[in-house]
Amino acid sequence: xxPPHSLQQAIEKTVRDEWGRxxxxxxxxxxxxxxxxxxxxxxxxxxxxxxxxxxxxxxxxAWLITTARRKAIDRLRRDQNFNSKQAEISYLLDLEHQAGxxxxxxxxxxxxxxxxxxxxxxxxxxxxxxxxxxxxxxxxTTEEIAAAFLDRPDAMAQxxxxxxxxxxxxxxxxxxxxxxVLPERLSSVLGVLYLIFNAGYTGGVGETxxxxxxxxxxxxxxxxxxxLLPDEPEVxxxxxxxxxxxxxxxxxxxxxxxxxxxxxxxxxxxxxxKITEGAALxxxxxxxxxxxxYQVQAAISALHAQSASWEETDWPQIEALYQMLYxxxxxxxxxxxxxxxxxxxxxxxxxxxxxxxxADDGRLNRYQPFFAAKADVLSRAGNPRAAKACxxxxxxxxxxxxxRQFLQxxxxxxxxxx
Amino acid sequence: xxxxxxxxxxxxxxxxxxxxxxxxxxxxxxxxxxKVKTEGKxxxxxxxxxxxxxxxxxxxxxxxxxxxxxxxxxxxxxxxxYLLDCTDLDEALNxxxxxxxxxxGRIEVRPLIIWDN
Numbered sequence: 001x002x003p004p005h006s007l008q009q010a011i012e013k014t015v016r017d018e019w020g021r022x023x024x025x026x027x028x029x030x031x032x033x034x035x036x037x038x039x040x041x042x043x044x045x046x047x048x049x050x051x052x053x054x055x056x057x058x059x060x061x062a063w064l065i066t067t068a069r070r071k072a073i074d075r076l077r078r079d080q081n082f083n084s085k086q087a088e089i090s091y092l093l094d095l096e097h098q099a100g101x102x103x104x105x106x107x108x109x110x111x112x113x114x115x116x117x118x119x120x121x122x123x124x125x126x127x128x129x130x131x132x133x134x135x136x137x138x139x140x141t142t143e144e145i146a147a148a149f150l151d152r153p154d155a156m157a158q159x160x161x162x163x164x165x166x167x168x169x170x171x172x173x174x175x176x177x178x179x180x181v182l183p184e185r186l187s188s189v190l191g192v193l194y195l196i197f198n199a200g201y202t203g204g205v206g207e208t209x210x211x212x213x214x215x216x217x218x219x220x221x222x223x224x225x226x227x228l229l230p231d232e233p234e235v236x237x238x239x240x241x242x243x244x245x246x247x248x249x250x251x252x253x254x255x256x257x258x259x260x261x262x263x264x265x266x267x268x269x270x271x272x273x274k275i276t277e278g279a280a281l282x283x284x285x286x287x288x289x290x291x292x293x294y295q296v297q298a299a300i301s302a303l304h305a306q307s308a309s310w311e312e313t314d315w316p317q318i319e320a321l322y323q324m325l326y327x328x329x330x331x332x333x334x335x336x337x338x339x340x341x342x343x344x345x346x347x348x349x350x351x352x353x354x355x356x357x358x359a360d361d362g363r364l365n366r367y368q369p370f371f372a373a374k375a376d377v378l379s380r381a382g383n384p385r386a387a388k389a390c391x392x393x394x395x396x397x398x399x400x401x402x403x404r405q406f407l408q409x410x411x412x413x414x415x416x417x418x
Numbered sequence: 419x420x421x422x423x424x425x426x427x428x429x430x431x432x433x434x435x436x437x438x439x440x441x442x443x444x445x446x447x448x449x450x451x452x453k454v455k456t457e458g459k460x461x462x463x464x465x466x467x468x469x470x471x472x473x474x475x476x477x478x479x480x481x482x483x484x485x486x487x488x489x490x491x492x493x494x495x496x497x498x499x500y501l502l503d504c505t506d507l508d509e510a511l512n513x514x515x516x517x518x519x520x521x522x523g524r525i526e527v528r529p530l531i532i533w534d535n
Binding site: 121123169170171172173175177181 | 511
């Protein structure tokens with residue numbers, strides 16, 4: 001990593017890195033999400049002033065948490081219900097005396113895991129879970145989150161305030177759920193992390209088709225969960241999946257801002273270190289024999305990543321993995337991918353039979369990827385006329401100009417071939 | 419914290435009196451009530467008469483209006499409730515999942531307001 005350009009940037013990076021850990025610890029002590037966040041925000045403002053003058057302290061995290069606790073005491077004292085808050089204030093003052101100046105960052109209890117289960121609680125709306133996770137553990141500002149989801153900043157701010165109110169009033173706990181509900185809750189956490197990743201991976205525009213702030217944040221958070229829950233193979237599976245997808249970050253778009261499909265990507269531009277890390281993770285996890293959808297998707301991505309060319313891809317293996325994934329997740333998307341894998345592993349005819357078999361499915365007959373996939377198989381089956389009609393249907397159903405351009409290009413190349 | 423677990427289902431759905439499923443179904447409710455009592459969570463709980471017995475009252479501009487029937491004619495109706503004392507939402511949700519009607523109706527979980535004074 002390059003050294004930061006200025007003290008200002010160094011401070012911003014420190015705050016960003018420490019935010020989640022400090023906020024999680026503060027919420028646990030204060031028992032009040034909003035108070036914790038406001039106090040930490042106050043501490044960050046103080047840090048900007050002090051550190052600019054005196055330089056970074058020996059332990060920025062310890063400095064921030066101590067200052068945030070003092071700010072919390074100030075806030076509680078200013079509170080109209082001063083008397084009813086006496087107990088909290090004396091508790092905080094006690095903590096302050098115990099801590100003193102010898103307060104070490106490694107002594108800050110790591111409550112990030114508890115915190116992410118709170119933020120991703122199924123009693124909250126999905127979009128709220130994503131926003132709250134980014135704000136609380138990612139340390140993104142409300143404006144940054146609003147921009148990522150094309151929301152107005154005030155609407156996003158309101159959403160976050162409502163969420164924190166619900167957590168407090170409904171009594172959503174700050175704890176790692178017990179083993180009976182852990183799988184279900186963990187899948188909500190992983191779903192949120194994957195949504196953040198995908199928002200970044202598919203949300204870019206023009207020459208930067210990937211919003212790396214979001215993909216990097218999703219990977220960073222998944223890494224943390226992976227360290228904190230080493231016995232849950234799906235966490236590692238998700239991390240591997242993200243790394244393997246992210247290895248193609250620089251080959252997904254061309255100079256004109258068009259998306260480049262996997263088939264046509266320049267494999268020399270793939271990030272070998274991410275591929276190696278992702279594949280190594282999978283080699284560790286898969287023998288645990290607790291395979292889930294993220295591990296299977298990562299295994300598919302790894303096969304592509306480690307293949308020298310599109311032609312040399314191990315299609316029979318990819319088909320087998322999609323079969324396995326379809327048993328776990330019988331969704332239209334997986335079915336379409338399975339059919340495409342079959343078109344390479346066996347024949348385009350078998351794939352077309354598979355696609356025709358579901359053509360009446362209400363979930364598919366208005367679904368752009370279905371027609372794009374079918375058109376692609378038809379063109380390889382030597383039926384350009386039917387392929388063009390299918391591409392046209394896909395264009396009519398496309399939701400953005402990148403997709404439309406890409407599909408239009410397909411029709412043009414079929415015209416040229418004729 | 420105290421949580422109200424509101425039990426909603428469409429009247430006439432679920433096991434009906436006189437069918438073989440009805441006995442085990444009611445037993446499920448008795449077991450649940452017994453369980454929350456033994457575990458010290460039970461504050462109150464009752465079943466409601468069908469919505470045909472409901473009357474809805476409102477006062478507008480000093481005028482009392484009465485309506486035969488429930489407040490809103492929806493597919494699923496409030497059929498009963500439990501009031502439980504739980505440590506947090508997760509515990510309340512855990513109990514909500516044990517209520518027999520959860521398998522075909524819905525359970526709404528709402529915390530009670532605790533007045534300071």
